[in-house]
Structure formats: structure tokens, C-alpha cells
Amino acid sequence: xVEVRFELNGETVITKDDPxxxxxDVIRTSFGLTGPKEGCGEGECGGCAVLIDHKIMNACIxxxxxxxxxxxxxxxxxxxxxxxxxxxxxxxxxxxxxCGICTPGMVIATESLLHANPHPTEAEIREGLSGNxxxxxxxxxxxxxxxxxxxxxxxxx
Amino acid sequence: xxxxxxKSINKVDNFEKITGTAKYIDDIKPEGCLYAKTLRATIxxxxxxxxxxxxxxxxxxxxxxxDISGQNIVKIIFDDMPVFVEETVNYFxxxxxLVVGEDKATIMSLMHQISIQYxxxxxxxxxxxxxxxxxxxxxxxxxxxxxxxxxxxxxYETGYQEHVYIEPQGVIALYEPDKISLIxxxxxxxxxxxxxxxxxxxxxxxxxxxxxxTGGAFGGKEEFPSLxxxxxxxxxxxxxxxxxxxxxxxxxxxxxxKRHPAKIKIEAAISKExxxxxxxxxxxxxxxxxxxxxxxxxxxxxxxxxxxxxxDNLCVSGDVYITNTVPTGAFRGxxxxxxxxxxxxxxxxxxxxxxxxxxxxxxxxxxxxxxxTSTSGHFIEPIIMENMIQKAMLMSDYEAKIKxxxxxxxxxxIGMSWFLHGCGFTGxxxxxxxxxxxxxxxxxxxxxxxxxxxxxxxQGIKTTFRKLVAxxxxxxxxxxxxxxxxxxxxxxxxPTVASRTMMIVGGLLAKAADQLKQQWKDQEEVMVExxxxxxxxxxxxxxxxxxxxxxxxxxxxxxxxxxVDPVTFEVTLLGVWSVYxxxxxxxxxxxxGQADGGLLxxxxxxxxxxxxxxxxxxxxxxxxxxxxxxxxxxVFMETELMDNPYALxxxxxxxxxxxxxxxxxxxxxxxxxxxxxxxxxQIPVVPEYIMELMKNG
Ligand code: FES
Ligand code: FES
Numbered sequence: 001x002v003e004v005r006f007e008l009n010g011e012t013v014i015t016k017d018d019p020x021x022x023x024x025d026v027i028r029t030s031f032g033l034t035g036p037k038e039g040c041g042e043g044e045c046g047g048c049a050v051l052i053d054h055k056i057m058n059a060c061i062x063x064x065x066x067x068x069x070x071x072x073x074x075x076x077x078x079x080x081x082x083x084x085x086x087x088x089x090x091x092x093x094x095x096x097x098x099c100g101i102c103t104p105g106m107v108i109a110t111e112s113l114l115h116a117n118p119h120p121t122e123a124e125i126r127e128g129l130s131g132n133x134x135x136x137x138x139x140x141x142x143x144x145x146x147x148x149x150x151x152x153x154x155x156x157x
Numbered sequence: 158x159x160x161x162x163x164k165s166i167n168k169v170d171n172f173e174k175i176t177g178t179a180k181y182i183d184d185i186k187p188e189g190c191l192y193a194k195t196l197r198a199t200i201x202x203x204x205x206x207x208x209x210x211x212x213x214x215x216x217x218x219x220x221x222x223x224d225i226s227g228q229n230i231v232k233i234i235f236d237d238m239p240v241f242v243e244e245t246v247n248y249f250x251x252x253x254x255l256v257v258g259e260d261k262a263t264i265m266s267l268m269h270q271i272s273i274q275y276x277x278x279x280x281x282x283x284x285x286x287x288x289x290x291x292x293x294x295x296x297x298x299x300x301x302x303x304x305x306x307x308x309x310x311x312x313y314e315t316g317y318q319e320h321v322y323i324e325p326q327g328v329i330a331l332y333e334p335d336k337i338s339l340i341x342x343x344x345x346x347x348x349x350x351x352x353x354x355x356x357x358x359x360x361x362x363x364x365x366x367x368x369x370x371t372g373g374a375f376g377g378k379e380e381f382p383s384l385x386x387x388x389x390x391x392x393x394x395x396x397x398x399x400x401x402x403x404x405x406x407x408x409x410x411x412x413x414x415k416r417h418p419a420k421i422k423i424e425a426a427i428s429k430e431x432x433x434x435x436x437x438x439x440x441x442x443x444x445x446x447x448x449x450x451x452x453x454x455x456x457x458x459x460x461x462x463x464x465x466x467x468x469d470n471l472c473v474s475g476d477v478y479i480t481n482t483v484p485t486g487a488f489r490g491x492x493x494x495x496x497x498x499x500x501x502x503x504x505x506x507x508x509x510x511x512x513x514x515x516x517x518x519x520x521x522x523x524x525x526x527x528x529x530t531s532t533s534g535h536f537i538e539p540i541i542m543e544n545m546i547q548k549a550m551l552m553s554d555y556e557a558k559i560k561x562x563x564x565x566x567x568x569x570x571i572g573m574s575w576f577l578h579g580c581g582f583t584g585x586x587x588x589x590x591x592x593x594x595x596x597x598x599x600x601x602x603x604x605x606x607x608x609x610x611x612x613x614x615x616q617g618i619k620t621t622f623r624k625l626v627a628x629x630x631x632x633x634x635x636x637x638x639x640x641x642x643x644x645x646x647x648x649x650x651x652p653t654v655a656s657r658t659m660m661i662v663g664g665l666l667a668k669a670a671d672q673l674k675q676q677w678k679d680q681e682e683v684m685v686e687x688x689x690x691x692x693x694x695x696x697x698x699x700x701x702x703x704x705x706x707x708x709x710x711x712x713x714x715x716x717x718x719x720x721v722d723p724v725t726f727e728v729t730l731l732g733v734w735s736v737y738x739x740x741x742x743x744x745x746x747x748x749x750g751q752a753d754g755g756l757l758x759x760x761x762x763x764x765x766x767x768x769x770x771x772x773x774x775x776x777x778x779x780x781x782x783x784x785x786x787x788x789x790x791x792v793f794m795e796t797e798l799m800d801n802p803y804a805l806x807x808x809x810x811x812x813x814x815x816x817x818x819x820x821x822x823x824x825x826x827x828x829x830x831x832x833x834x835x836x837x838x839q840i841p842v843v844p845e846y847i848m849e850l851m852k853n854g
Contacts, residue, residue, distance in 0.1 A: 034184035035177025037372070039323040040406045044780045047323055075177035088175045092167050095746040098754060099615025100174025101324040101372025107175060129788035133780060135321050135373050136615045138753035139788040141746075 006067045009033075009077035019065030024048045026064050027074060035075035035104045039133065046132030049105040049112075050074050056112035056131075075104035083111060083156050086149065094145035098136035105132050110146055118157035119150055162628050162808045163798075165746035168620040169634075170370075170613070182327035182342045182369040187399040190329070193220075193255045193392055194264045195402075196271055197412065198246040201481040201773035203277035205244055205253070211270035217258035219271070220392040227358030231387055232351050233380045238447035238484065240356055240387040246275065247446035248481050249773045250412040252384070257392050257400055280481035280773055284420060284441045289452045291459060292474035293702035295533050299472040301435035305426035309507050313423070313499035314839040315822075317768035318416035318488060318758075319777070321785050322614075324372025326413055327403040328386050330393035337390050338365040343382040344374050345652035346610050350644045352383035353390050364390070367643040374614035375758070376487035379654050380450055381414045407778045414486030415768065417442040417454055419495040423503045426470075431511045433522065435470030438462045440496060444477040445484035451477040454485075456583050458492030460706045463531045464500035465542065465575040466522040471531060482773050487654065489755065490578075494762060494819045497576045498840060501823035506836060516559075519575065520546075534705030537694065541801050542575065545714050545736040549573065552795055553716040553734040562831050569731070571718045572827025574820035579707030580812030581657040584699055587708075588691040594648040595665040597626065597673050599683040605630065605673070607639040607666065609650040611658050616814055617747040618658055625663055625743055625807055629670035630677075648686070656812025659743060660709065660803070665689060667807035692805060709803050711811045712738040715756060715820035719828040726844035726851070728764050728829060733794040737816060741802045741809035752796045752817045759821020761786045763840045764829065 005014045008031060017026050027033045027050070036059050039047030043061035050059045051073040052066075078084045087110050090096075097103050106129065113120060113128035120128060125146045129139065149156075173179040198205075210219050222229050222241040231238045242253045253273065256264045302308065328341035337357065343349055346366040353364045366386075371378065385402055392400045404413070420441045426434040440458050444451035455475045462473045504522070508515035524530075526540045550556055550573070558571045581587050596608035607626055613619040619639055627634040640646075650662045665687040672685040697704035718732040735752055742748040765784055768777045777783035802809020822840050830837040835850040 028184075033177075034180070037181065037324065038183065039325075040780045042406070042779055042781065045323060079176035084176075088172070091175055092171045095165070095168075095750045097168065097171050097174050098617070098750055099322070099324070099371060099373040100170065100179055101181060101322075103174050104177040126788040131787075133321075133323060133785060133787065135323050135375070135758070135785060136754045137750060138755075138757035138794070139786075139791055140753050140793050141750060143788060143793075 004064050004068045006069060007071040009073055017064055019063060021064045022060055023062040023064050023067060024059035027059060033074045033076050037101050037104060039101065046105040046109060047102055049108040049132065051078065051108060051112065054115060056108055075107060078108065078111060086156055087111065090145040090149050094141045094148060096137060096142040096145040102132060102134040106134065106142055114149065114157040122147065162624065163742045163745045165744050166620065166624060168617055169623060170619055179370045181324055181372050182329060182340065183403050185329060185340065185369060187329065187331060190399040190401050191257045191259055191396060192261050192264060193257045193389060193400050193402040194268060195252045196254045196256065196268055198242060198249060198251040198253055200246055200275045200277050201249045201280035203246050203275045205242065205246065205273055206276050207274040209272040211267060217256065217263065217267060218396060219254050219256055220395055221254035224391050224395050225356055227356045230355065231384045232355040233383060234450040235448040235452060238384065238449060240384065240391070248483050250483060252388065255388055255392050257396060282480050282482065282773060284443065284478040286479045287476035288444065288448055288479045289455060289477040291455060291702065293532060294472050295531060296435070296470035298470060299437055301470045302426045302437060305434060306429040307427040308424055309427060309510050310424045311503055311506055311838060313421045313502055315419045315495045315498060316841060317418050318762045318766055319410055319768050319783055320375045320377030320488060321780065321783070322373030322375060322377055325404040325406055325409040326378070326382060326385060328382060328389050329399060329401045330389040331399050332393040332397050336363055336365060337393055338367065339386050339390055340367045340369050341382050341386055342371045342378055343368050344378045344612050344614060344654060346612065346642050346644050347649045348380060348652055349383050349386045352387055356387040357390060357394065365643065365645045368612045368641045370641065371612060371614040375489045376491065377414060378614065379487035379652065381486060406780065410778045410783060411775045412483055414484055416488035417444065417451065417485040417495070419458070421496065421499040423499060425503065425507050427511065431513055433468055433507065436462065436468050437472045440475040442477050443485060444479050445482045446479065447484045448477060448479065449484055449486055451485065453583065454492040458496040460531055460579065460583065461493045461496040462500065464497050465524055465577050465712065466504065467524045467528040468522060482770050483775060489758065490815045490819045491655065493578060494759065494822060497819045498823045498826065501574050502826060502837060505827060530706065532706045533703050536710065538709055538803055539801060540712065541738055541799060542712055545712065545738060545799060546575065548797055549714040549716050549734055549736045552797065553718065553732060555716055558718065559831065568721050568723050568832055569719065570721070570828040570830065570832025571716065572824045572831055573714065573716045574824040574827065575714055576820040577710045577712050578656060578812060578816040578819060580660045580709045580711055581707055582655050583706055584697040587661060587689055591651040591689065593651040593661060593665060593689040594686060595650045595662060595669055596648055596684060596686045597666070597669045599673060599677065601680055601682055603636065603680065605637045607637065608647045609662055609666065610642045610647050611650060611662050612642060612653045614653065616751060617744065621659065621743045621747055622663060622666060626666055626670050629667055630674055656815045659810045660806045660812050661689065663807040663810060664805060708805065709811050711813060711816045713816050713820050715824040717760060717824040717828045719825065719832060721829060721832045721847065726847040730792050733792060735794065736797045736799065738799045738801045739813040739816065740806050740811035741800060742798050743808060743810050745798065748798060748813050749796055751813055753794055755814065755817025756794060756821045757786055757791055759818040760825045763822030763825040764842050766841055767843055
């Protein structure tokens with residue numbers, strides 16, 4: 001039996017799940033982490049985004065086997081970090097959340113964007129979010145939330 | 158305590174949504190839950206002549222029409238859609254049965270072993286089979302066409318629009334010997350409950366419906382969930398186990414309701430002095446295979462026949478055509494987006510053909526306080542459109558731009574739409590059909606529970622209702638409780654649709670709060686109730702469609718500026734400005750959020766979102782094929798909210814959710830028309846269509 005070993009939200013985990021299984025199903029079902037959402041199942045909506053070795057990845061198109069030996073962070077753990085909380089507060093202040101189904105993915109995208117580029121322009125923010133679909137907000141309040149982080153909290157990234 | 162109710166606060170569900178802890182339907186997994194998958198018809202029209210089912214392993218089963226103890230009909234508004242196909246197939250993908258069991262892969266392999274034989278019939282895809290026809294007149298009706306100096310005629314066409322709520326449809330049924338519960342991503346718990354009572358043929362106390370946190374809806378979770386809810390409760394009863402049915406994106410796109418495609422023909426009778434004597438309008442809606450609530454959509458479209466204008470003589474008719482395609486249904490705006498697009502284009506086309514200034518012509522017919530509405534009721538509440546138009550033009554520099562773009566050939570254009578939206582159910586709907594009831598319960602520890610069936614699907618009602626009640630009672634918001642509705646706990650305050658939630662349900666809650674204040678007894682339980690009563694002055698005749706179609710109207714202006722690429726004809730948004738009169742915003746940021754999101758849906762309905770069916774099959778089944786805007790496709794929008802309190806709304810609030818969508822398509826279509834100098838008569842205005850216009854138009 002093959003085992004996949006990886007770090008999930010800071011803890012080493014070992015699973016006997018089939019390595020060809022979608023990472024999304026494994027983290028949602030075997031590990032009960034339902035923060036990442038399935039919006040499309042084909043890597044197009046960003047609802048299932050997680051951080052793999054600090055890069056944003058869509059868990060719905062990532063086979064479990066691919067994360068062997070890597071670190072996976074989901075919204076549940078990221079939200080508790082200082083950067084996670086800072087992003088949350090900016091989203092709250094700027095009205096970036098409506099139905100909320102895209103939000104965990106948007107937060108992960110924000111982290112990934114700011115990690116790579118702590119001072120993005122509006123256009124770079126829009127580009128950085130373009131893999132994440134939101135049907136409720138029209139995106140602008142999310143963009144404004146991120147802009148506010150660039151202005152005020154740049155030092156965190 | 159905040160003083161001005163409009164002042165924004167942190168929404169109550171922000172934390173759980175942002176941290177990923179909110180539980181949506183797919184995040185819930187009851188003990189021993191079985192999964193379900195739908196087997197669908199593979200023909201567009203015909204009948205099933207034989208079915209061969211495989212032997213089922215232990216714990217797996219097929220659930221079909223024979224398992225239904227009550228009626229094999231989804232009780233909606235017009236009861237014509239079966240829960241499972243018995244014999245007749247009316248559209249490609251119509252559900253025939255569910256396969257249920259523990260393991261998804263086993264379910265899939267069992268599905269492949271089922272064989273269904275059909276006898277096919279010639280399907281109908283054209284607008285020929287009218288199942289609902291309605292008409293009304295205003296003033297002299299058609300008679301003015303005899304006096305016309307000139308008749309201008311145009312036909313406008315609009316396509317499907319898919320909701321693309323990012324959370325697909327999903328429901329879970331729970332089984333107990335004497336009670337079946339349904340949890341779902343739904344807008345209207347009592348619609349679902351009534352449908353379940355009919356399919357199970359059971360009493361009120363034998364079913365319970367609870368809303369799960371809902372990941373977007375936009376009308377798509379108004380009537381559609383009743384279908385899958387009926388299916389899973391039948392399955393749960395058979396298996397005596399919980400059943401979970403979650404759609405994947407492809408299944409959701411191909412087989413759930415969408416906005417009705419429409420063909421709208423408008424004829425205008427013009428006098429020698431270039432007055433619009435009257436309009437003769439016909440709207441045809443493609444209802445898909447079943448009528449469902451298409452008749453109500455049709456009515457809303459017909460009533461919007463003059464948009465934000467007053468025209469004295471009208472002859473308006475409409476038909477819902479049944480075709481062998483996936484049923485169409487509720488979508489934010491509910492018939493108005495189609496009609497407002499047609500009306501706004503038409504008034505510009507009339508101006509062009511008469512060589513009149515469009516703005517002047519529009520101003521001449523702009524509706525004013527006291528005017529007679531399309532259905533011969535009255536605009537009783539103050540209309541402040543003139544002021545709003547001035548504001549919008551100033552914000553967007555409209556006058557200078559329209560002049561410049563109309564003369565210079567610079568591939569840029571600007572368009573401005575004016576529109577209104579009737580708040581609440583059409584006609585006597587609230588009074589006769591809905592009869593909303595709300596309750597407030599104060600418990601012994603002085604916490605106040607909001608008991609209504611309204612659902613938060615992202616529009617923020619969880620926050621705004623609590624804010625409203627707290628404000629009225631002058632207590633902290635933390636003392637007010639509002640949970641996802643559960644029909645065992647809350648009365649039927651009606652569905653969460655038609656921009657009625659804040660104005661009607663919120664209005665009743667405000668009254669209930671006043672009542673509670675009077676009866677407040679510290680540390681004692683107190684329950685108060687309010688029931689909807691139609692305002693005395695509102696009159697409506699369902700037969701003739703005459704009278705006050707809505708108790709109040711919200712109003713709006715959208716201005717959109719675009720650039721059209723001269724080679725690829727790609728359209729880029731340059732600027733978007735809006736002014737809205739929603740009475741009074743109960744939370745400014747919530748309304749601005751509706752404004753941003755609704756308008757982007759409206760604009761992309763007008764220029765981007767293409768969905769077509771070929772031989773009765775939807776062609777765009779993924780988010781790669783059906784394009785909705787990303788963050789890159791939009792720009793910051795400037796939005797102004799007017800204060801124009803409506804006397805009967807809570808703190809003056811009127812409806813807001815739908816209003817923000819309906820002006821987007823005409824505004825962007827007018828902007829493109831301005832840029833390319835050709836008549837736009839259909840949406841979406843995609844590059845292929847622009848190219849065709851440039852060649853032939
Ligand atoms: S669900 Fe993974 S990208 Fe949409
Ligand atoms: S908030 Fe609903 S999809 Fe983004």
C-alpha cells in the first residue's frame with residue numbers, strides 16, 4: 001500500500017488514500033477541512049485554492065500524490081496567522097464578502113499575491129485575482145480591501 | 158448604537174465565511190449518509206418504452222417515479238413539471254431516476270448498467286407553442302396607430318443567462334420514522350416545504366425544511382431546488398437513510414434553470430410633431446419544457462413595457478412558449494432585464510430615426526410623480542429621477558462624452574440607461590398568495606429572536622435584519638438572534654425573492670419591533686406577530702392587469718463607457734457610474750455591494766455571457782465555455798445612493814437587489830452602439846455580433 005506523507009496545516013500527516021485522488025476530496029473528506037470549496041472542479045474558479053509550499057494551487061486538479069513531502073496550508077490554518085487575520089479585517093472593513101463561497105479562495109489568492117509582490121498596483125491585484133471567480137461582489141470591494149493592505153500593512157509581507 | 162441606520166457595520170457572518178468555518182450544504186455530512194446521482198433522458202422529446210435496471214448490490218437502489226407516494230409533480234406556481242419522468246420526456250437531460258448508495262464510484266458503474274429505450278418525437282425549439290398568453294391596454298390602446306403619421310418598429314432579442322452561483326445546487330434529506338427533513342442551498346424554505354408535502358402526500362408536521370448557508374443564488378435557488386428536494390426526500394423515505402445530492406458544475410449549468418431568452422417586438426405610433434402617441438409591444442419568452450413560474454416572469458416583463466417613461470396609449474401582449482429545452486426560471490430581475498433592454502434601445506432608435514436628440518426625447522417622456530403607470534395605476538411616491546439623471550451625467554461627464562464620441566470616430570462610446578423596478582410581488586401577490594407572517598420572540602434572558610423565513614444568500618439580510626430590529630428596539634445587535642430559517646421554527650414570511658425582503662418582511666419586522674417595545678417585560682418571554690396587509694390605496698385587477706402593479710418602485714441610472722477594439726471588436730469597460738433610489742439604505746455598504754455585483758452581472762449579460770442550445774442541448778457547460786467576468790474585466794464603479802424614504806418601508810427602505818442588475822445591459826449596449834454607430838438590437842453584444850453589424854448593419 002502506498003502512503004502519502006505531507007504536512008497539512010503544520011502537522012505531518014500520512015494517508016493511505018489513493019494518490020490519484022483529488023487533493024480537494026482528501027482534505028475535505030479524510031481530514032474534514034471543508035474551508036476549500038468546490039465551485040467548478042476543473043481548476044477555473046479558485047474556490048478550492050490552497051497553498052502548497054506557499055504557492056496557490058487549485059486542490060481540485062491536484063492529485064494527492066503530488067503533495068508528497070510538501071506543505072499544504074488551507075484557509076482554516078491560514079486564517080489564524082497574523083497575515084490571515086489582517087486580510088480578514090481588510091475584507092470585513094471593505095465589504096469584500098457576500099455569499100462567502102469564493103472567500104476562502106480569495107483570501108488564499110490575496111496571500112499568494114502579496115507574498116510574491118507586497119506592493120501590487122490595482123492592475124496587478126486584478127491580475128492576481130483573475131483565477132478566482134466571484135459572482136456576488138463584482139470584485140471591486142475585494143480589490144479595495146487588498147489595496148488597503150498594500151497601503152497600510154505592507155510590512156507584513 | 159449607531160444613529161443613522163445606513164452607517165455600515167461589520168457583517169455578522171463575515172468571520173465564519175472568511176475563516177472557512179461557515180457550513181455550506183456540501184460541508185455537511187450526516188452519519189450514514191448515502192449519495193445520489195441523477196440519470197437523465199438522452200432525447201429531447203418522446204417517451205420511454207422500456208427500462209432495464211441492473212441488480213442492485215446491498216445498500217444501493219434506484220429511486221424513480223414508482224417510489225413517489227404523493228403526486229409526481231413539483232409544486233411550484235404552475236404545476237406541470239414531474240419529479241421523475243414517468244413516460245413522457247420533454248427535454249434533453251430531464252431527470253428519470255436517482256441511483257443512491259454509499260460509494261460514488263459504485264453509483265457511477267451502476268448508472269452505466271441502466272438501459273432506457275425511447276421512442277422519439279419531433280422536438281419543438283421555436284416560439285410556436287404558446288401556453289400562456291396575457292395582454293393589457295392603457296388609454297386608447299392600439300387605436301392611436303390609426304392616427305399615426307409614422308410607425309417605427311424594432312424587434313429585440315435577448316439570450317439565456319446562467320446564474321453561475323459559485324456554489325452549485327445541493328440538498329440533503331434526513332430520515333426519521335415520522336419526519337423527513339430537508340437541508341439545502343435554497344432561497345425559499347416554504348416553497349420547498351409545500352412541494353415536499355405534495356410529493357410525499359403528508360401533513361405539515363411530517364416535513365421540515367432548513368436553509369444551509371447559501372453560496373449565491375440570484376433566483377437560481379428560488380424554484381429549482383424544489384425539484385431536487387422532492388427527489389431526495391423520496392429517496393430518503395425509501396432508504397430510511399440520509400441522502401445527499403450535490404450537483405457538479407457541468408450538471409448545474411446544463412440542467413438547471415436560466416434566464417428566459419426573449420423576443421420583444423415594439424411598434425411606436427409617431428405623430429407628425431414627432432410625439433410618441435403609443436406603443437404596441439409583444440414579448441415572447443422561451444419557457445423551456447415546463448411553465449413553472451414563467452407566467453409571473455412574463456407579467457413582470459409586460460408591466461415594464463414603458464420602462465422609466467410614461468406613454469399614454471399602450472397595447473401590450475405576451476406569450477410564454479414551451480420548447481423542448483431545459484426549463485427557464487427565476488433570475489434576478491425576473492423579466493425586467495429583457496424588457497428594460499428593449500425599451501431603452503427603442504427610445505434611442507426612435508430618436509435616431511426621427512433625427513431628434515435622444516436625451517430631449519427621453520426627458521419629455523420620463524415618468525413623474527403622479528403619472529399613470531403602464532397598467533393605469535399611479536406613481537404615488539415621489540420620483541426624483543431628474544435629479545438623479547443630473548447627478549449621473551455630472552459624475553460621468555456624459556454630455557461632453559456623448560457629443561465627442563458621436564462625432565469622432567474614436568471607437569469609444571458611452572451609454573446611459575434609466576430604469577425602475579417594482580418592489581415586492583406583482584399585483585395582488587403579496588395579499589392573496591403570500592400573506593406574509595413574521596414573529597419576534599423575546600426570551601427570558603431578553604434576547605430577541607427574529608422568526609422569519611427569509612434567507613441570506615449573500616445579500617446580507619442576516620446583518621441588516623438584526624440591525625433593523627436592534628435599532629428599533631434600541632438594544633445591541635448581539636442581543637438579536639437570527640438563524641438560518643427552519644420551517645419548524647419560523648412562520649411563512651414568504652420567499653426570498655422579488656426585492657421584497659427588506660421592504661415587505663423588513664417592514665413587518667419593524668412593526669413587530671414597535672409592538673414588542675410596547676409589550677416588553679424584563680426577563681419574561683414575549684412573542685409578537687405581524688401579518689401583511691395591503692396598503693388601502695393599492696388596487697389591482699388580476700384579470701385585466703389594471704391598477705397598481707407594485708406598492709412601490711425603486712429607480713436607477715447606469716452610465717457605462719466602453720472602448721471597442723477596431724480589429725477584434727473586443728469591448729473594454731472604461732468607466733461605470735450609477736445613481737440609485739432605493740428609498741433608504743439599511744446598510745450603505747451592503748447596498749453598494751449589491752450595486753457592484755448586480756451591475757456587473759447586468760453588464761456582462763449585455764456584452765459577455767453567451768449560452769446557446771443546439772438541438773435542445775446547452776452548449777456551454779463549464780466556466781471555461783460560459784464566460785463570466787473576472788476581476789480583470791471590470792473597473793471601479795462610482796455609485797451614489799439617494800435618500801428618498803418610502804413611507805411604508807422600514808426606515809424608508811424599498812427594494813434593491815434586482816434593481817442593480819436591470820440597467821446594465823442597456824447601458825453597455827447603448828455605449829457600444831454609440832461607439833460603432835450601428836443599431837444594436839440583441840444582447841449579448843459580443844465581438845461576432847459587432848463584426849456582423851459592421852459588415853451589414
Ligand atoms: S473547484 Fe477547484 S478551481 Fe474551481
Ligand atoms: S461572495 Fe459569493 S461568489 Fe464571491
